[in-house]
Amino acid sequence: MSDSERELFGGPLRYDTGWSDHEWAPLELGLLSSVRAMPRMVAGTLRLAWRTDRPALVTVGIAEAGQGLTAALSLLVVNSVLGSLLSGGSAADRVSDALPALVVGAVVAVVGALLASWSTSAAGRLEPKVERAANEEYLRAAVRVELEAIEDGEFRRLIDTAQYGPPSARNMIGACVATMNGAISLLAVGGVLTVLHPLLLPMLLLIAAPRGWGAMRVSQRRYLSVMAWVEHLRASRLIAGLLTSRSAAHEVRVHGVGRFLLRHYRNMAESAETEATRLARDKAATELLAAALSGVAALITYGTMAALIMSGRMDLAVAGTAVVAVRSGSASLGSLVVTTNSLHEESLYVRDMERFLAEAGDRSIPYGGRPIPEPTKVITLEDVSFSYPDRETPALTGLSLTIPMGSVVALVGENGSGKSTLVKLLAGLHLPDGGRLAWDGVDIREADRDQIFDRVSLLTQDFERWPVTARTNIEIGRPDAAEGDLDAAARYSGADRIAETLPKGFHTLLARVFRGASELSGGQWQKFGLARAHYRDAQVIVVDEPTSALDPESEIEAFDRIRGLAGERRAVVLVTHRMSGVRHADLIYVLHEGRLVEQGDHESLLAAEGRYASMFHMQAEQYGHGARAGNGAVPRQAGATARDGLPVDTSAEETV
Numbered sequence: 171m172s173d174s175e176r177e178l179f180g181g182p183l184r185y186d187t188g189w190s191d192h193e194w195a196p197l198e199l200g201l202l203s204s205v206r207a208m209p210r211m212v213a214g215t216l217r218l219a220w221r222t223d224r225p226a227l228v229t230v231g232i233a234e235a236g237q238g239l240t241a242a243l244s245l246l247v248v249n250s251v252l253g254s255l256l257s258g259g260s261a262a263d264r265v266s267d268a269l270p271a272l273v274v275g276a277v278v279a280v281v282g283a284l285l286a287s288w289s290t291s292a293a294g295r296l297e298p299k300v301e302r303a304a305n306e307e308y309l310r311a312a313v314r315v316e317l318e319a320i321e322d323g324e325f326r327r328l329i330d331t332a333q334y335g336p337p338s339a340r341n342m343i344g345a346c347v348a349t350m351n352g353a354i355s356l357l358a359v360g361g362v363l364t365v366l367h368p369l370l371l372p373m374l375l376l377i378a379a380p381r382g383w384g385a386m387r388v389s390q391r392r393y394l395s396v397m398a399w400v401e402h403l404r405a406s407r408l409i410a411g412l413l414t415s416r417s418a419a420h421e422v423r424v425h426g427v428g429r430f431l432l433r434h435y436r437n438m439a440e441s442a443e444t445e446a447t448r449l450a451r452d453k454a455a456t457e458l459l460a461a462a463l464s465g466v467a468a469l470i471t472y473g474t475m476a477a478l479i480m481s482g483r484m485d486l487a488v489a490g491t492a493v494v495a496v497r498s499g500s501a502s503l504g505s506l507v508v509t510t511n512s513l514h515e516e517s518l519y520v521r522d523m524e525r526f527l528a529e530a531g532d533r534s535i536p537y538g539g540r541p542i543p544e545p546t547k548v549i550t551l552e553d554v555s556f557s558y559p560d561r562e563t564p565a566l567t568g569l570s571l572t573i574p575m576g577s578v579v580a581l582v583g584e585n586g587s588g589k590s591t592l593v594k595l596l597a598g599l600h601l602p603d604g605g606r607l608a609w610d611g612v613d614i615r616e617a618d619r620d621q622i623f624d625r626v627s628l629l630t631q632d633f634e635r636w637p638v639t640a641r642t643n644i645e646i647g648r649p650d651a652a653e654g655d656l657d658a659a660a661r662y663s664g665a666d667r668i669a670e671t672l673p674k675g676f677h678t679l680l681a682r683v684f685r686g687a688s689e690l691s692g693g694q695w696q697k698f699g700l701a702r703a704h705y706r707d708a709q710v711i712v713v714d715e716p717t718s719a720l721d722p723e724s725e726i727e728a729f730d731r732i733r734g735l736a737g738e739r740r741a742v743v744l745v746t747h748r749m750s751g752v753r754h755a756d757l758i759y760v761l762h763e764g765r766l767v768e769q770g771d772h773e774s775l776l777a778a779e780g781r782y783a784s785m786f787h788m789q790a791e792q793y794g795h796g797a798r799a800g801n802g803a804v805p806r807q808a809g810a811t812a813r814d815g816l817p818v819d820t821s822a823e824e825t826v
């Protein structure tokens with residue numbers, strides 16, 4: 171770590187995401203522990219593949235076992251050929267003796283090649299299927315979990331890590347096939363050697379073990395080097411990004427941050443180079459040590475073999491076969507180490523995904539439940555309380571109120587008073603901790619939640635700006651509708667006029683990052699949001715701060731339109747800090763610290779001179795219009811609007 175990393179970031183720059191927990195995974199396994207962990211990892215992959223495409227898996231299995239058999243057969247062929255070549259007689263006789271075995275060897279080699287390509291094609295078929303199946307399982311589980319799980323930081327980390335599960339499951343197929351291949355060839359070679367001479371197998375292990383250890387160590391060193399580079403690279407990319415970013419451009423120039431960061435950039439590059447040199451030296455030393463150990467083992471093995479041959483206890487042909495076997499066996503072991511390592515790393519992500527699926531299953535929104543009467547007449551809350559898991563003070567306490575259909579209900583209160591939380595409870599996104607929330611007498615805990623979702627239209631402050639076309643941005647309000655009235659929805663909110671100005675009208679992509687796309691202003695987006703809420707055509711329409719980005723004229727229009735959404739069978743629940751929008755609501759609920767403190771219509775609440783009245787007057791007085799003089803009437807014609815769209819008392823204005 172460089173001084174600059176210490177000074178700028180307080181240490182190495184590591185991500186605080188779920189996947190970063192596994193960044194060091196390849197260093198966790200030693201030679202023995204990887205052998206021990208192999209059956210578990212292979213079994214996990216096989217289970218996944220079995221669920222996805224059994225014929226392909228069986229094909230891979232047969233082809234791999236067949237390849238093991240061909241490896242064993244080819245060793246026996248080598249033994250037989252060497253036996254013929256080293257026997258007595260003329261050279262021509264010896265070669266013609268060896269000919270049948272050579273032909274068998276050629277056939278075995280062809281069969282082996284065919285089996286290898288059969289296995290490759292079946293594994294290639296299996297891999298994308300496994301990834302797709304795992305991806306679908308992951309995404310299906312993710313969209314069904316309760317909102318509370320989504321808001322839980324630990325669970326979010328799990329969702330984040332689990333997204334790497336599907337590609338890892340795919341990679342595991344390849345790694346598993348390679349591991350199986352290595353293990354089967356090793357077994358085949360071991361089996362043949364044992365048959366040829368009982369001492370040959372221990373000799374193979376003796377010579378192959380240092381190679382395996384060396385391969386494992388070199389791969390770990392290489393990984394360590396990559397990781398050291400990654401952290402440096404990450405830090406220098408961050409600095410380079412800041413130096414060229416638009417948002418930092420002002421301070422980079424005026425405050426001299428450019429010079430400061432450039433100095434650190436150079437400092438980090440220098441220490442990265444020093445580290446790279448050190449690692450290269452270390453790697454070379456490890457490789458040398460592994461080669462020396464392997465050389466010593468080879469010396470012992472070949473020395474023993476020579477002694478055995480000279481004492482007549484080993485046939486020369488067997489010794490020749492053993493040399494070939496030892497070479498191919500140690501190569502198999504080397505690649506086995508590498509593939510087991512990657513199998514281990516990938517399996518960690520697959521395990522995370524399995525953990526996610528299990529937890530998501532426990533935290534998912536249940537299917538089915540009691541049906542809700544159609545159409546709903548009223549939503550009632552009786553003594554409802556709700557706390558967020560990580561908060562000590564409840565967000566809502568003892569809340570009793572009703573939302574009758576056919577009315578406009580406004581929720582007002584200071585920041586953090588619980589309005590948005592109440593909205594989430596109404597929409598069925600959270601369940602109350604205490605009390606009862608019922609749709610026409612059906613408690614939400616027992617109700618069919620999908621039916622509730624179906625009857626709610628949600629336009630929140632941070633409603634989604636989908637990176638799709640303008641048209642789909644409205645139609646996504648009810649994505650499965652056979653045919654909705656797009657024109658009426660767009661006309662309703664004024665989105666039609668915005669679409670006219672877009673290069674491809676309603677077919678314009680709304681996402682600045684893509685070529686040919688357009689971006690809307692905040693207020694224009696809100697009009698699309700309103701159109702979406704209209705298009706959804708639901709029974710309960712919840713609008714949370716719908717006008718914060720609108721200009722005064724549009725805001726007044728928007729409030730009129732939102733009120734217009736209410737019908738005999740519909741209710742509009744309006745959350746806003748703009749008191750001008752609240753005035754015409756049929757019912758106003760005033761929340762304070764999670765409790766309902768006042769309720770009534772605008773006139774009665776003003777007359778009560780309580781919290782609502784003081785909030786209303788305070789907002790009006792801010793603009794110096796002496797709202798207390800009148801009843802706080804808000805002009806409904808754009809011409810008489812205050813410049814910022816806040817309540818204006820026209821009679822007071824005349825006085826002023």
Ligand SMILES: Nc1ncnc2c1ncn2[C@@H]1O[C@H](COP(=O)(O)OP(=O)(O)OP(=O)(O)O)[C@@H](O)[C@H]1O
Binds near residue numbers: 560565586588589592
């Ligand atoms: N996802 C959350 N996790 C934990 N606490 C939350 C969460 N959302 C809101 N809260 C807390 O619950 C309380 C009520 O918040 P809520 O968002 O319902 O208030 P609000 O009246 O809508 O506020 P605002 O006017 O600022 O939108 C606050 O104390 C807030 O900090």
